[in-house]
Amino acid sequence: MSDMAKNLILWLVIAVVLMSVFQSFGPNDNSSNQLDYSSFVQQVRNKQVNEVKINGRTIRGVSQGGQKFVTFLPAEDPQLLNDLLNNNVKVFGEPEAEESLLTSIFISWFPMLLLIGVWVFFMRQMQGGGGKGAMSFGKSKARLMSEDQIKTTFADVAGCDEAKEEVAELVDYLKDPTRFQKLGGKIPTGILLVGSPGTGKTLLAKAIAGEAKVPFFTISGSDFVEMFVGVGASRVRDMFEQAKKSSPCIIFIDEIDAVGRKRGSGMGGGHDEREQTLNQMLVEMDGFEGNEGIIVIAATNRPDVLDPALLRPGRFDRQVTVGLPDIRGRDQILKVHMRKVPISDDVETVLIARGTPGFSGAELANLVNEAALFAARTNKRTVSMAEFEKAKDKILMGAERKSMVMSEEEKTMTAYHEAGHAIVGRLVPEHDPVYKVSIIPRGRALGVTMYLPEQDRVSHSKRHLESMISSLYGGRIAEEIIFGKDAVSTGASNDIERATDISRKMVTQWGLSEKLGPMKFADEQGEVFLGGGGSQAASMSADTAKLIDEEIRHLVDTNYQRSYKLLSENMDILHAMKDALMKYETIDAKQLDDLMARVEVRPPADWGESYGTLDKDASQESKIDIEKKSNIDLEKKNVKESEDNSEKENDKKDTE
Incomplete structure (x- = not known):
């Protein structure tokens, strides 16, 4: 039953109780006929009334036929009592009804009690506990998901086979703990999933719970953080207490960097709420009392800011990297x-x-x-x-901005700019192949030149990086050659930024400068709020800084001149590519091949030919490679299954 239905039923019960109370304290209805006072007096004088009961201005009586009636005195009548006695009517007097103490207290305090009830109701809703009151403020907000609620399995997780193999031991342990315990092995008490955003860390944790078929507690790191000191630590204690009752189970903490950042930065002191929460988590994971059967899985994309005490063996024993897929x-x-x-x-x-x-x-x-x-x-x-x-x-x-109106001059300049990128990218060595060029505005760009790597790159050579710098300057140089230095536009601002950044990293971080050698000169200082130190003094002399600037300038100038030379030698291709872009707005890899070969440009092709280097042979090679790797994985899986079966048979024989 949902929380809303429970609240509705509660308020209905309260309404029924209140109505019953008011009815019990209200006047009783004896189903008496009401007479007007004049008719009552006439009946008395005609001797048609047997008895009456007088209570203030209310008169209740019984007529000769046994019929009950009620009437009310409109004003004081001194002759009424004489008329009643003279006509042989039995007269009974009743004291005026007085409210009981309970009724008077209830009526006087009812508005205040109603206001208090409404305030408590809204406080419960603001705490977001789904019915949790003020006394449960320090209770854990972890949501318990049963075995039937989690449908995700390892079949729904792809692209991270190594990570799946790492966490598959958890599933085997939860299904059959004796397999590991008989050899004295202990399953890791904590698994830290590390990877870029969107790589599937949370999905992998769900798959573990779905495969293991055990209770699964899920909570976010921000759910521990509260404005009151000590609440986060209390929620950590309560979470582990609940987990002990459901052991064996899994606790999944998403974005643990919200509470697990490094301590000792000097900010906040020992009474910092986040620091107390972290201390309590450290104790619960591996303190004086053990937590057998509780496996903690945490996910973060910022492992560099986590406290070292959280990452030591015994807490998060294993770090599983969930990287970008190949x-x-x-x-x-x-x-x-x-x-x-x-x-x-x-x-x-x-x-x-x-x-x-x-x-x-x-x-x-x-x-x-x-x-x-x-x-x-x-x-x-x-x-x-x-x-x-x-x-x-x-x-x-980015999305096409077809509604954007460009002048013919701007469109021509954009066409030359993108053609410059494409030509230099096709001519320099080790550059990713150009597969599409467009002058249709997309996002914030007026035109786009797209490159398609032949294969996934793990590292970059110096020749490849220099080729990237040359192609980045190709657009600006094309504008300079065609329209002159004074007419160069601001469209190359992002290209200049990226080229300068690559050049600086080549010199200061990657050791690709001949004069400076394989040394690192860039200090990647941590932010003080993330547990790193404050600002540090420069780790280089003024002469070294000057030499770094000279080397960066040399890299930029060398590749700028190379790009200028390539475009100057291929002016006919530059003009032809501009004309093709003005005609078709978007050209693909096959059309680029025609332009570079100085032949007539074919019309736009279907999707299949726009990939350029991805011809049918390359596609078939990729399929063969994938099939080979899949066969290897299948063989490994079969070998593992046969080993597991042999182990089970040996265990059965030992037991017999």
């Missing part, structure tokens, strides 16, 4: 999210996976949803590859 993981995630979407036969998840490097699981789910919305707008029954292409462009480049 091409195989993206392919699996797309298939999971496409289960509930009617997919056309032309959809190839391998091509979509290759075209979405760096996408997290949440972003891939958003991609599938956007594609379904595109199909719904055109009243299609299935989602085709064209909708996935549109959805990917919308996510990567």
Whole structure:
């Protein structure tokens, strides 16, 4: 039964009780006939009345026929008593009714009690406890989910096979603890899931609970934080007390960095509410009293700010990294999210996976949803590859701003700008292939040049980074060559920012400067509110700082001149690409190939050819690679199952 229904029933019961009380204290109705006073006097004088009872101005009587009646004195009548006695009417006197002490107290205090009741009701609602009162202010807000409420399993989690293997031991332990205990092993009491936003940390925790079939307590780190000191610690104690009653069970704390940040920053002192909450959590996880059968799973995307005492063995014994999926993981995630979407036969998840490097699981789910919305707008029954292409462009480049009106001069300058990016990106070594160029305004950009990596990059070479700098300056240089230095626009502001940032990191962090060598000069100082130290003195001399600036300037100037030279030598391609963009507004990889080969540009192709490097052979290679990895995983799974079966048979023999 919901909390609203319970509250409604409670208030109905209160209303019924109040009505009963008022009726009991109200005047009794004896179903007597009411007479006017003149008729009553006439009946008395006609000797038609046997007896009367007088109570103040109320007169109740019985007539000759046994009929009861009631009448009221309109005013004082001195002759009434004489008339009654002269006509042989029995007269009874009754004292005036007085209110009881209980009734008077109730009537006088009823408004105040009503106001107090309303205030208590609103206080309960403001505390958000679903019926929790003021006395339960320090109770845990963890929500208990039973075995039947969690439907998520490992089959719903894809793209993080290593993380699934790490946490699969928890499921095995909860199902069969003796398997680990007979060898003296102890399951980790705490698992910390670390990863970028959207990689599936919370989903993985749900899958653990769904597979293990044990009680699952879920709570957010911010639910412990309160304005009153000590409330957070009290909620931690209450949460673990509830968990002990349901042991074995799992406690999942999402965004634990809200209460688990480093201590000792000098801010707040020992009476800081967050610090007390953290101290209580440390004690509950591994203090004087153990918590057998309670496994704590926490998730965060900021492990660097967590307190070291929270990360030591015995508390969070194991840190599981849930990283961004690779091409195989993206392919699996797309298939999971496409289960509930009617997919056309032309959809190839391998091509979509290759075209979405760096996408997290949440972003891939958003991609599938956007594609379904595109199909719904055109009243299609299935989602085709064209909708996935549109959805990917919308996510990567932003929504098209077709209503934005650009002058012909601005459109021409944008076309030269994007053509400069594309040509330099095609000519410099180790650069990601250009697969689409558009001058349709998207998001905050007037035009976009999209690059598609041939494979997922884990690291970047110096040659690749310098090529990125050259292509970033290609747009500005194209404007300078065509329109002159005085006509260069502000459209390259973001390009300049990114190129400068890459150059600075190459010199100060990645050790790619010949003069400075493999040394780090950039201090990544922690914020004081996150437990780091305050501002620190510069760790370099003035001469070193000057040399760093000179090296950054050298990198920028060298790649700027290289980009200028490449565009100057290919002016015919620059003009031809501008004309193609003005005509089609968007050109794909095959059209770019025609332009770079100085041949006639073909009309826009279907979605399949817009991937350029992703031809059918590359797609087939990707499928073969994924199938090989899947076969290897299947063999590992079969080997593990056979080992588990042999262990069970040996245990059975030992028992016999």
